Amino acid sequence: MVAMPASIYLADRQYEQRVFQFRALIVALICLFLLLVLAVRMIYLQVVHHDMFSTLSQNNRLQVIPTPPNRGLIFDRNGVVLAENQPAFHLEITPEDVVDMEKTLSGLVEVVNVRPTDIESFKDALKRRRKFESIPLRLNLSERETALFAVNRHRFPGVDIAARLSRHYPFAETTAHVLGYVGRIDEEDLINLDQANYRGTNHIGKLGVEQAYEDILHGNVGYQQLEVNVEGRELRILEEQAPVPGDDLQLHLDIRLQQIAEQSMTEKTGAVIAMDPNNGAILALVSRPSFDPHPFVNGISKKDYQALRDSPVQPLFNRALRGQYPPGSTIKPALALAALELGADIAHETVNCKGFFKLPTDDRKYRDWKKHGHGKVDLHTAIVQSCDVYFYNLANQMGIDAVSEFLGLFGLGQPTGIDVAGEKPGLLPSREWKRKRYAMPWFPGETISVGIGQGYMLMTPMQLVQMSAALATAKIYQPQLVAALLPKNAEAVPITPVLKSELKVTNLANWDEVRLAMRDVVHTDRGTARGSSWGTKYEFAGKTGTAQVIGIAQDEEYDEETIAEHFRDHALFIAFSPVENPRLAVAVLVEHGGHGSSAAAPVARQLFDAYMKYYDVQ
């Protein structure tokens, strides 16, 4: 009996232990089962879906950053740099590091010159950027600003000065109308852009050579594959493909001639173009006034842009390519050649010039520039003295159809095809044109004005120089600014001149007659441009022109002194030199300059002088 409680106790103990052991076994099995679930889960993640997670992990840590290529340089024909990339200091902001953006911006305004437009474009850029990418606030800080900011830097966490390459044009205004400029890529550019190749590029050619040769100058973007952490900070470069810099360009332009052309225009408004008539190479192309391209590179302020745009002298307007003017008397040599070639009787007759011309059917008087007339004139004299009556008569006899067909051969009415964009086609009137334009027939009186390059007829300075070259060599080349592409590690690729057409002169004597008459315009006492040849050791041929801006009423007289400047006539001059084997053709236009002889011809003379000196022509 005494042992009983102990045995019950022992039995209980054994029972308890058995129960526990059974339950522990169940728990162990559950544990193993759950561990198995975990193991299966791991296999599911690490084996079955390994590829997917691997890719995700790569995407996490890798970031491809574009490295923009260096833009190709632009040289003149002698290797003088016209467009280069200069290190410039930009003020850049990394927004992640900025504590209070508004406060930072307002603080920066006190230190450096930050304009409202800068802040505007900064905020635009803020919307479309990668994490931790810095955004330029101000481009091209001055040395003073750089120093001022450096002193105050501690006040602006997240703001820093970055050294970047910035486009720089050493000759600024002088080459602005030729080279154009690069500007920040805008919404419009984005439409036609190869976006992949322009990742990382901020600027694009907007005008001129910079625009026309954008593909060549830009080059190809490179990239850096970076390892980044969760915040997007760069840790190291894993892979790198260097960008391919854009090709350099060599222009036909001779910066010395360009400068002389610009200087000889002094304060005048107008255009000067010098072209090699043997291949279309443009040696100088000046449009005055010009503008400084650098504000456009760095982001021009609205105010400055409006000032330029609304300026009455229109510095942004490229007169050389887009200005369309009546050619005036400069059309006469071409007309004379037309008459000779067509075998018109008039070409070999003399005309008695009394100071005006009248159609038999009409009372209207077509006046000569010389009030009392030139007297008896033949073709030669008519060109030399620029007799209007002679050419009224000539055009009238030839008729508009012959005139416009032949002048078409000189490229009138069509763009010259120069290798930059924006050129205007001018206007070559014809019966068909008038019917289409005004739904009216051609009146005989209108042919008479065409005879002295007035009326409907319009030409750009580019077309003028092309006509001048055609008179010089009888060949019409496509004008060309760029001479060759200069790839970095390869042979230069010259651009072959394009011969657009040739004047089929049936009788060389006809051509000689015109050329010699043009020479006598310059080199004889009675020539309209006689003053401009004084003291030359070489010969050149030319033709002055004066284009009316306003119509003068029948009995009114044109008085240069009293007329307002902007109604004054345009002065023109076309020329080439030497007379035999011409090397240089020139066209000069001076808006409201008055007479071609006094305002335009001296400019050409200076160009020829310089050319002869530099190129050592006998």
Added chain:
Amino acid sequence: MFSNEVKFAEGESLMREIFRRLRLDPALFLSLMVLIGLGLLILYSASGQNGAMLLRQGFRLLIGVISMLVFAQISTHKLRLWSPWLYVGGIFCLLLIFAVGDVGKGAQRWLDLGIVRFQPSELMKLIVPMTMAWYLSGKLLPPKFKHIVVATIIFMLPLALIAKQPDLGTAMLVGSAGFVCLFLAGMSWWWMFSASVLVCAAMPLAWNFMHGYQRQRVLTFLNPENDPLGAGYHIIQSKIAIGSGGVYGKGWLNGTQSHLDFLPERSTDFIFSVLAEEFGLFGVLFILALFAFIVLRGLRIASCAKDGYSRIVAGSITLTFFVYLIVNVGMVSGLLPVVGIPLPLVSYGGTSIVTLLIGFGMLMSINADRRFISG
């Protein structure tokens, strides 16, 4: 040759003797040391090769191991006597926290004792099973309804206090420890089933008591892709780390997810993902096998323990350890919601290491006492 073998045998028995004298189970002790060593290795990588962090963790582990050795020396008899008093003290500390506790990460968990700051809730993970074992082991099996009610109150009281702090993870561990105690004490299957149904029924109720961030975690768990940059980010990045590790892993110190900061909490709660990324499936299976061994060894010690109290304490401690593991790994692999529960003995951080190792010290003691009796 012969003498060498004798020497080896002598050496082996010397080791056995040392373990016996220190009241340690060699298999459990060695597997714990392997786990700790592996943990330090992973921590070194996860911390970004931070020597200072490694040193601090090493120091904690040292304290833990010393505590383990100390507790291995305390007989189960004494532990049993202390149990109710420890419980009363623990509840007092939990109440004290609401009065003077430090706020860390938006929850009151810490009690500053001047020299040490500690989390009483952490210790409750041990005290609750001890007290329940103390209470239940005196009763006849299977426990009667009123005993179950009392035992439930014993673990529900601290659970409620801890959940109020709020510390959902620890509350859950305390709850699971209590539940395990009841199960191991022989509560009938019918009661087990009823309790489970009750818990499930209580779930929607619990939702009402949850904090905003706790609800968010559950929602995020249900659909992590819904919120890839917010709360779901942790789970997605962790899965990427594990999955990209593949079979062989990216190699020690070469995990990109962890080293480039994509993986959040990578040296604490998400350290398992670092292991999975760097050591691959092989590393994962090895550490899971190691955990399995420790758990099975613990359950074996429990099964062989000398009395009901020891069995329940040993079993509960072992299973608490297992719950840590399953919840943590389940969380980092996207099987369970994100609850702040570390990977036991591996994750960087304070009180849980010491608590866990004290628990293993008790297991050692229970194991030694059994041998002492049978020997």
